[in-house]
Amino acid sequence: MHANKPAPLTTFNFMQKLRILFVCLGNICRSPMAEGLFTHKVSEAGLTDFFEIDSCGTGAWHAGERADVRMRETADSHGIALTSIARQVQTTDFSRFDYILPMDDSNLINLQRFVSRMNNAKATLVKMRFFDSEQPNADVPDPYYGGADGFEEVYRILDRSTQ
Numbered sequence: 001m002h003a004n005k006p007a008p009l010t011t012f013n014f015m016q017k018l019r020i021l022f023v024c025l026g027n028i029c030r031s032p033m034a035e036g037l038f039t040h041k042v043s044e045a046g047l048t049d050f051f052e053i054d055s056c057g058t059g060a061w062h063a064g065e066r067a068d069v070r071m072r073e074t075a076d077s078h079g080i081a082l083t084s085i086a087r088q089v090q091t092t093d094f095s096r097f098d099y100i101l102p103m104d105d106s107n108l109i110n111l112q113r114f115v116s117r118m119n120n121a122k123a124t125l126v127k128m129r130f131f132d133s134e135q136p137n138a139d140v141p142d143p144y145y146g147g148a149d150g151f152e153e154v155y156r157i158l159d160r161s162t163q
């Protein structure tokens with residue numbers, strides 16, 4: 001008789017998608033760009049079936065709107081389509097998503113306040129630029145009140161960070 005094989009130490013359930021939520025303040029500039037870039041990279045890698053990807057804002061001012069036209073034009077110029085419609089973060093996001101990725105410290109603090117009032121949160125909160133090889137854990141700067149350069153900089157930062 002052969003001994004049974006030992007069970008693997010870890011298993012990955014390929015039937016279950018990895019759910020990722022990008023978060024900024026308004027959900028019209030940074031997090032739509034992160035969502036668009038990551039969706040594009042996942043598609044290029046042939047991994048679309050393994051991910052659920054979304055974005056939202058900590059604020060509700062722009063709920064229902066498409067991404068800011070300046071962010072969309074920047075994305076277009078790099079071959080990335082931004083199709084998201086802005087929405088505010090909600091309680092169910094913390095039980096649905098595996099990873100929630102805020103763009104800056106202010107977003108992170110707001111999400112931590114939200115999650116501290118819940119008892120069934122499963123999401124891991126990680127700052128977006130934890131994954132930036134050049135400046136780990138810095139903020140993704142808010143481009144909303146600045147010039148065109150700011151949107152291009154957000155693109156470059158998020159292109160590295162979503163890689």
Ligand code: 4NP
Pocket residue numbers: 024025026027028029030031061062142143144
């Ligand atoms: P986002 O940028 O957080 O990257 O979407 C902003 C969009 C709108 C405002 C601020 C930041 N706002 O004040 O309306």
